[in-house]
Amino acid sequence: MRKICSFAMGVVLALLGSVVYAHAQKATEQFIPIAESPGVSNKLTVIGEIDQYDAEAKTVTIATPAGKQTFNLTEKTKIYLDRTKLRLRNLEGKFGDLRKGRRAEVKFKDQEGKTNTDWVKIEMTEPGPGNN
């Protein structure tokens, strides 16, 4: 019985240690336009204009009617270029695409309310080099 209990504890601890509330699929998120991510947009995201990208501090500031909010970017943060309005394929981008004035959506929270900049979608209004 003790063995079973230690098995239980071992498995639970291993699982809790390795998986931190991240069950959403990342791959297809790229193709979902700004403001349309199911169960997430406008609940766990902020939508507004990029006010500033600070490459050194690794932050992006979004201006919304409610004010400005700054988000930390990590190496795990995905950047998606939303080209749906151009009727072109959405692409993965890079931090350098976080340019002032572009409309963007930042997924910054998980279901448990922990802040964690999961992805940033940037609305592209013109094809741009290498983007078409």
Next chain:
Amino acid sequence: MTKKVQRVFKLTGVLLTVLLIVGWVTIEVIESAAQPLTPSELIAKGRELFFKETFNGNGRTCGTCHPAANNFTIDPAFIATLPPTDPLFVAEFNPALKENFEQPELMRKFGLILENLDGFDDLKNRFVMRGVPHTLGLRISVASAQGPRTGWSGDGAPGDGTLRSFATGAVIQHFTKTLNRVPGVDFRLPTEAELDALEAFQLSLGRQQELSLPLKLKGLVAKRGQEIFLDNALGKCNLCHGNAGANATFAPGLGNLSFNTGVENLPDQPAKLTGKLVPPDDGFGIPGDGTFNTPPLVESADTGPFFHNNSIETIEGAVAFYNGDAFNNSPAGRVLAGTDPRGVGIKLDATQVVAVAAFLRAINALENIRQSQALLEDSAKLKRRQARELIALAAEEIQDSIRVLEGGGLHPEAIAALKEAQRLAQEAKGSLFSRQRLTREAIEALKRARNQLVEAS
């Protein structure tokens, strides 16, 4: 009154009538739009979407890979019955999807579907080949303490990762007209209302509650199989498949857990024997951690092939997997061995493997009987056309139960009663005047079959 005045009156009258009609219709439309759907209306809407809505894509619907007539999954035998124009085979006839959308040979031979779960940047080399999990019993198999676990690796849905959001990802992956996957061009994404309806329909499928083991099984071998299944020092099955479901039992509230059980390390996997490129599947996350979530077992015997890569064809083979090196050298197998006084993960002899499989066959057949009985009872409340559809589904379920029991050489008396139930159901489906009577008789035959499998509680 001049003719001119008369004409004006007439015209005004017509205009008023038209305005009244338009106003009434508008109010009706607004009212019906404002009325929330009842749960059964929502399920009916979800069913319609699931089987008919293509989302302006390549012609596939959710039902293409999750057909009701095949337990909401596909396997090579079912695939072989489809016409070449079926949208499942879209990669074979749509030039835009010919490359890097599916692997038609692996689909037809092994029921495998291509998924780009690690990203869409290298379609030629970066993909995994997975079987189609059935959508039965989702209400009791998706939740975990750490969030919902959808699909084989628990991360099948975009957005918030819930079952509700699953359809959005499925449309992007499987419904697209071209590999550009542009919303509004290659498909349309489901609306919020459609996601609600699809979720309600999926949650309505199959079991709505867990079994409560042990059952008073009548078959000696299945009964022994149940004992082994529930024995945490021998079969150890119930630790992760509580009550033969998908939820762990070794601590309260865990729900569905993910494990690396070493399936990817099985030698001689059928798909790999073809020589086709079958990249390793790293399971949950990007990069994956090698784990896959736990499927429910009650529905397993008639929804093979087994595991995420359809690597094992029979339920006996699936049970025997846990005896092998692939499992016992896996992270999950090693944890299990670490708790065993003999240092063994799972070790069953051939008779014990067959006994556990017989138990799984018996509970699957009991679930088939429960479902077919419910379908037949519901059919009695419906008009002819809808009733026939339900009776046809009931007949499929009965056929499954026969196949499952015959496959294990189990319960010939129950099989005889099931065959009788199936004959009666088929007759009821085609009958103009005796449908209700034949349906009642089919239900009685099902009850007789059930009594052969398990003692009345």
